[in-house]
Amino acid sequence: MRQIFLDTETTGLSPESGDRIIEIGCVEMVNRRLTGENLHFYLNPERKNHEDAVKIHGLTDEFLADKPLFSAVSDELMAYLSGAEIIIHNAGFDVGFLNAELARLGLPKFPEHVANITDSLTMAREMFPGKSNSLDALCKRLEVDNTNRTLHGALLDAGLLAEVYIRMTRGQDSLVIDAGDAAGPGEVVVAAVDLTQFTLPVVLATESETEAHEGVLKDLDKSSNGKTKWHLLVA
Structure with a gap:
C-alpha cells in the first residue's frame, strides 16, 4: 500500500x-x-x-x-x-x-x-x-x-x-x-500496539469450573489457617 x-x-x-x-x-x-x-x-x-x-x-x-x-x-x-x-x-x-x-x-x-x-x-x-x-x-x-x-x-x-x-x-x-x-545483533524490534482498538470477548466460567475454583480457595485457606488475603478482605 x-x-x-x-x-x-x-x-x-x-x-x-x-x-x-x-x-x-x-x-x-x-x-x-x-x-x-x-x-x-x-x-x-x-x-x-x-x-x-x-x-x-x-x-x-x-x-x-x-x-x-x-x-x-x-x-x-x-x-x-x-x-x-x-x-x-x-x-x-x-x-x-x-x-x-x-x-x-x-x-x-x-x-x-x-x-x-x-x-x-x-x-x-x-x-x-x-x-x-x-x-x-x-x-x-x-x-x-x-x-x-x-x-x-x-x-x-x-x-x-x-x-x-x-x-x-x-x-x-x-x-x-x-x-x-x-535492532542490534540478536534483537527484534516490535512496534507497540494500541490494545484499545480491539474488543475483547468476556468468557464466563461454567458452574463446574466455579465449584472447582471455590474448592481450591478453600484448600488454600485451610492450609494457611484462615489467613488468606481474599478471606480477610471478604470478612
Missing part, C-alpha cells in the same frame, strides 16, 4: 481570487514504513504573497523569484502521486489549490490523478470530537515532536502528518524505516 502525505504553502487563502501554490511537500510511505523517497518543490507563484501568509510560512517574494513555475514540475509531481492514496490535513484547502493549478494547464482535476484522497482532519475530528485538531494540537496530543516547527513548511508538515497519522491509526510509538537498522 503506497501512501503519500502531502502539504502545500500558498500566497493566500483563496485560489478563486488568484492565490497560488508556492511550496509542495510530499512524504512517501509504503506498507506503513517511510521510504525516504520524498518530493519537494518551491514554486514561483507569478504574483505577490499576502503579508499574513508570509508571517506563517516565511517564504518571501524575493526567495521565490527564481524558483520554477508549477507548469515546469507538474508532470513530475503527477507521475509521483499517480496511483497512491494521498493523505492531507484539511484536504479541501490543498486540493482546491491543486485543482486551480491543474486547470491553468488544461489538465484534469487532482482527484483524477490519484487513487483516493484521505482527509486526516476529518479523521481527527471523529477520534477527538470537540477538541482542537490542528496539526500542532495533534502533535501535542499524540506526543509527536514538532519543536522544529517555528514556521509552516510543506515538507516538514507532511513529515509530521505522517507521524500523526500512524499514531492515530495504529498506536505505534514511532515510524520505522527498517527494523533491521533499528
Whole structure:
C-alpha cells in the first residue's frame, strides 16, 4: 500500500481570487514504513504573497523569484502521486489549490490523478470530537515532536502528518524505516500496539469450573489457617 502525505504553502487563502501554490511537500510511505523517497518543490507563484501568509510560512517574494513555475514540475509531481492514496490535513484547502493549478494547464482535476484522497482532519475530528485538531494540537496530543516547527513548511508538515497519522491509526510509538537498522545483533524490534482498538470477548466460567475454583480457595485457606488475603478482605 503506497501512501503519500502531502502539504502545500500558498500566497493566500483563496485560489478563486488568484492565490497560488508556492511550496509542495510530499512524504512517501509504503506498507506503513517511510521510504525516504520524498518530493519537494518551491514554486514561483507569478504574483505577490499576502503579508499574513508570509508571517506563517516565511517564504518571501524575493526567495521565490527564481524558483520554477508549477507548469515546469507538474508532470513530475503527477507521475509521483499517480496511483497512491494521498493523505492531507484539511484536504479541501490543498486540493482546491491543486485543482486551480491543474486547470491553468488544461489538465484534469487532482482527484483524477490519484487513487483516493484521505482527509486526516476529518479523521481527527471523529477520534477527538470537540477538541482542537490542528496539526500542532495533534502533535501535542499524540506526543509527536514538532519543536522544529517555528514556521509552516510543506515538507516538514507532511513529515509530521505522517507521524500523526500512524499514531492515530495504529498506536505505534514511532515510524520505522527498517527494523533491521533499528535492532542490534540478536534483537527484534516490535512496534507497540494500541490494545484499545480491539474488543475483547468476556468468557464466563461454567458452574463446574466455579465449584472447582471455590474448592481450591478453600484448600488454600485451610492450609494457611484462615489467613488468606481474599478471606480477610471478604470478612
